[in-house]
Amino acid sequence: MIRVAVVGAGLVASHYAAGLQRLKRAEIEPYGVPLAKFKVIKDYVEEEVVSAYDVDANKVGKPLSEVVKRQLEGVVPVPPDVPDFEVREGVLASSGAGLDKMFPVRGRDQKLPLKEAVEEIAKEFKSDNVNVVLNLISTEPAEPFGDEGKLAKALERGEVSAGQAYAFAAYLAAKDSGKPVAFINLIPTPLANDPAFVKLYEDANSLVLGDDGATGATPLTADLLEHLAERNRKVRYIVQFNIGGNTDFLALTIPERNLMKEKTKSSVVEDILGYDAPHYIKPTGYVEAIGDRKFVAMDIEWITFNGLVDELIVNMRINDSPALAGLAVDLVRLAAALLEKGVKGTFYDVNAFFMKNPGPKEARNKARIKAYYDMISALRELGVIVE
Ligand SMILES: NC(=O)c1ccc[n+]([C@@H]2O[C@H](COP(=O)([O-])OP(=O)(O)OC[C@H]3O[C@@H](n4cnc5c(N)ncnc54)[C@H](O)[C@@H]3O)[C@@H](O)[C@H]2O)c1
Structure with a gap:
């Protein structure tokens, strides 16, 4: 089983959670899942959403199944087996500005210093045995730190974005448990493009993929x-x-x-x-x-x-949203497979196909048609794609 934590229980997360169950029940074909026709050492039926985080007070504390149903009502059928654990309260960090114009916000860092809230989430990732974190929060303003020292100091001062805070929590969980974690960053915040995060993930034998899913x-x-x-x-x-x-x-x-x-x-x-x-x-x-x-x-x-x-x-x-959810289905199993093969830091060949701004920092964008074939051969070489 690949245990997935979803950060940001919005439309993409809803399509991911519902679509995954529909795939498992063979209610839909895996159209829009790029590598569905290949034999990957990890199958998407192994993916399981085990927790979700949000800062919308209308979603926090509600069963995930209810949140998904509310958002997909009249769009696609929502299967009865979408998980019904409660959506947990996330953190606002430095990126809460403007969100309150869209919905009532709440975050743990309104009551706790941000660093403690991040440590709390890290403990939850650890006790839930999370293998992969999917970052699907609203687009936020954020700048890269460049080195780990600057990042650590900014976290002390509570001056990191929410995406950076969750990525740090996942790193802490991996470091403390000794079990690698993959963080898939589907939003524009520079994480796979920030040498500070890539280095931290490398040190924890973990993987950060990103940044910003390339869909439309x-x-x-x-x-x-x-x-x-x-x-x-x-x-x-x-x-x-x-x-x-x-x-x-x-x-x-x-x-x-x-x-x-x-x-x-x-x-x-x-x-x-x-x-x-x-x-x-x-x-x-x-x-x-x-x-x-x-x-x-x-x-x-x-x-x-x-x-x-x-x-x-x-x-x-x-x-818009189902397109990214289809990519997430593949990315989760690829991340789990790459971790199993000992890949750490970040992995350009996968980023170059799936992401708008592929990390690491010095890497360039290339045509997706080229990126696709380069990725397939890299994954074959690693033994991630076997047929
Ligand atoms: N095709 C696409 O839809 C596409 C493509 C590339 C990237 N993305 C990115 O994916 C992300 C999600 O897209 P969506 O359509 O699901 O948006 P959405 O607005 O439906 O969902 C975002 C969710 O994140 C929550 N959120 C905001 N700040 C948070 C925080 N600090 N902690 C936890 N949760 C928080 C919001 O309450 C909301 O539930 C966006 O950042 C978007 O830019 C989407």
């Missing part, structure tokens, strides 16, 4: 740019709009939070083209009625042979 337009943009780069077409500009109606988009109407997305989405341009073509790539708006099936529009113009100009326009509607 970013991987498509990366592949389109690769197509143009391979043909030596000179990109004149790229603009991309994203309009959604889920709470993730609502959170992104808070300026510092939007900036984080812009950073992880934009690194794709220079990394793939080799030059920084003028671009505008960021979540642009929130319209509640559009729901989770976001609208993406993209326009790319380039110079072709003989100086002529071509243009590509893409319009699409994408179910």
Whole structure:
């Protein structure tokens, strides 16, 4: 069994928890789970959600099954065996700003110093025998620390983001128990891109994968740019709009939070083209009625042979949250398999395919089509994919 703690019991977490049970019951095909057709040494049926954390007072203390049902009502059927343990209170850390405009907030660090709250969560990860932590909290402003000393001091002062606080808790659990833990960071906070966290995880024989799951337009943009780069077409500009109606988009109407997305989405341009073509790539708006099936529009113009100009326009509607939940199904079992093979720190080959801003810090973004084949061969070499 792969024991999973979910941090942030939102829409993606709900699709993950419900979709996993539906997969186990063979109610759905594993579409949207990239490696479903390969034999991986860990099967997704081994994944089990054992705890969940949130800071929304309407979710904390409620059974997870109820929280999932509330969020997926009328969207997909929720199986009766979604776990019904209570969602635990998380920490707000330095990233609580603005959340109270969306829902009533509560966090343990309102009563305890942040460091003690983090130690408490570490104890829970340890006693729950958590193997993998999935970070699915709202996008938050955060900066990398660079070295462990600075991180430790910031934690003393309560000046780390919530994502950083949970990642530290998972590291503490691994260090204290001597059992490796994998932390999968699906939000833009730099963790796999922060040498401080990569070093800590390495020291605890553990693994941090990240940062920010690559689902909708970013991987498509990366592949389109690769197509143009391979043909030596000179990109004149790229603009991309994203309009959604889920709470993730609502959170992104808070300026510092939007900036984080812009950073992880934009690194794709220079990394793939080799030059920084003028671009505008960021979540642009929130319209509640559009729901989770976001609208993406993209326009790319380039110079072709003989100086002529071509243009590509893409319009699409994408179910946002299930896309990331499908990736999480694979990431959890891959993380468990990589730990079993002794991989520690972070693992670029998996990050490069699954993440918008693949760690470690010095690593570049590459086209997903290339990243996919590189990842398959790396996983075969390690014996993680066996057939
Ligand atoms: N395709 C995608 O949907 C996609 C792609 C890439 C990344 N992401 C990221 O995944 C994350 C989750 O997306 P979502 O659609 O589920 O959003 P959501 O708003 O539905 O869920 C986020 C949850 O996190 C909780 N939360 C906020 N701060 C917290 C804290 N400090 N501790 C614990 N819980 C906290 C919120 O209360 C909420 O329940 C977002 O950060 C988003 O940027 C999503």
